[in-house]
Amino acid sequence: MSGYLDPCDKCEEVMQPYLDRALDDGERAEAEAHLADCGYCRKRYRFEESLRVFVRQVCAEEMPPELKQKLAALRTPL
Amino acid sequence: MGEPDTAEPDEARRIATEARDRVRFEEEALALADQVYRVARRFVSSREEAEDLVQDTYARAFRSWQSYTPGTNLRAWLLRILTNLNVDRGRRIQRRPDELPLEEHDYYLANRVAETGGEQVLDQDRVVERLSQDSIVTALSSLPDDFRDVVVLVDIGDFSYADAAQILDIPIGTVMSRLHRGRRILKGELADKAVE
Numbered sequence: 001m002s003g004y005l006d007p008c009d010k011c012e013e014v015m016q017p018y019l020d021r022a023l024d025d026g027e028r029a030e031a032e033a034h035l036a037d038c039g040y041c042r043k044r045y046r047f048e049e050s051l052r053v054f055v056r057q058v059c060a061e062e063m064p065p066e067l068k069q070k071l072a073a074l075r076t077p078l
Numbered sequence: 079m080g081e082p083d084t085a086e087p088d089e090a091r092r093i094a095t096e097a098r099d100r101v102r103f104e105e106e107a108l109a110l111a112d113q114v115y116r117v118a119r120r121f122v123s124s125r126e127e128a129e130d131l132v133q134d135t136y137a138r139a140f141r142s143w144q145s146y147t148p149g150t151n152l153r154a155w156l157l158r159i160l161t162n163l164n165v166d167r168g169r170r171i172q173r174r175p176d177e178l179p180l181e182e183h184d185y186y187l188a189n190r191v192a193e194t195g196g197e198q199v200l201d202q203d204r205v206v207e208r209l210s211q212d213s214i215v216t217a218l219s220s221l222p223d224d225f226r227d228v229v230v231l232v233d234i235g236d237f238s239y240a241d242a243a244q245i246l247d248i249p250i251g252t253v254m255s256r257l258h259r260g261r262r263i264l265k266g267e268l269a270d271k272a273v274e
Contacts (some may be wrong), residue, residue, distance in 0.1 A: 016258055020232060022239055050206045051265070052233055058214045058233050063115035067129050070112055073134045077102045078097065 007034050019049055038078040103143045107136065110153050117157060121164055121227065123219055131167075135160040154241045161227065161245055169223040217267035219252055225260030228253055233261075 005013070011034050017023045018031050035042050114135065119128040138159050139146075146155050218226060231242040233252075239257075245251045 007169060016254070016261075020239065020263065030178065041232075044143075047206070054206050055214055055233055055264075057220070059120055059218065059230075060116055060212045061125075062113050063121045063132075064125070067115065068108075068111060070129075070133055071108060073141055074133070075108075076135050076140060076203060078101070 008038060008041055011035070011038065012044065015045060015048060019045070019052060097146075103146065106152055108157060111136070111158060113153060113235065114156050114160065118164075120218060120234055121160075124194055127232040129257075131160060131164060134163050138163065151241060153235075154237065154245055156269040157231070157235065157237070157245045158247075176188075198205055209271070213268060213271035217264050217271060220267060221260055221263055225256050227261060228256040229264065232257055237272060241274055244274055 010056065011031060014023060014027060014031050018028065035045060100271065111132065115132050116126060117124065118135070122131060127219050136157060139156055146152065165189075221229065227246055230243055230268045231237045231245060232239070235242075237245065239250050239253045242253045246253070
């Protein structure tokens with residue numbers, strides 16, 4: 001196999017760092033240029049993004065209020 | 079021949095400064111407790127364990143507050159303590175990543191649901207709507223520890239790759255590959271749940 005990457009494969013490859021906001025400006029612009037043209041990749045990105053948002057929302061469990069008091073009680077007395 | 083006049087005021091000032099810094103540290107740390115708990119809750123399987131872990135973390139943080147460098151990421155510093163305590167507790171079952179079945183590919187979840195949902199689920203966006211809250215929580219808790227730690231820190235804790243690497247004491251490249259594989263496994267688990 002040559003080093004050539006299909007634009008969609010390349011897009012797939014940078015999807016994770018793109019969605020995690022870990023690309024540099026150049027890489028980001030390149031990914032966005034491809035996304036603007038490619039409905040398939042846009043759909044892939046949207047799916048991954050919505051899955052991530054969903055995981056984040058669902059897993060955000062509130063801290064029990066009593067715990068906050070217990071933690072405050074661990075402070076060094078003045 | 080008395081003590082130099084300045085000795086006592088200096089000492090008093092030092093103590094006052096230290097007390098003020100400590101109070102500030104404790105307040106800043108407590109303000110992050112919600113976020114620390116949210117991550118802790120997904121590191122362990124029960125709420126009680128998460129509470130214990132967070133309490134132990136804060137007890138240790140308050141004891142060793144002077145080893146924190148002001149101006150650096152306090153949330154990451156706290157999570158580093160929490161992660162170490164969690165490892166010390168022996169909760170973790172170390173599985174070698176190589177032993178994991180990694181046949182799943184990225185399209186697995188979307189495809190599985192699309193297959194069973196027929197024409198209506200052609201839009202991948204709708205796949206996510208079909209997943210239940212429980213299925214995500216269960217799938218996340220069934221991830222091998224090494225993978226879950228990274229997914230939880232980045233996806234739920236919103237830490238950067240660099241922070242996650244520092245917290246877990248692993249290279250950034252390892253964070254990225256574990257994240258990638260962890261999310262894949264997660265999607266595989268979710269696919270199984272979504273079609274049950």
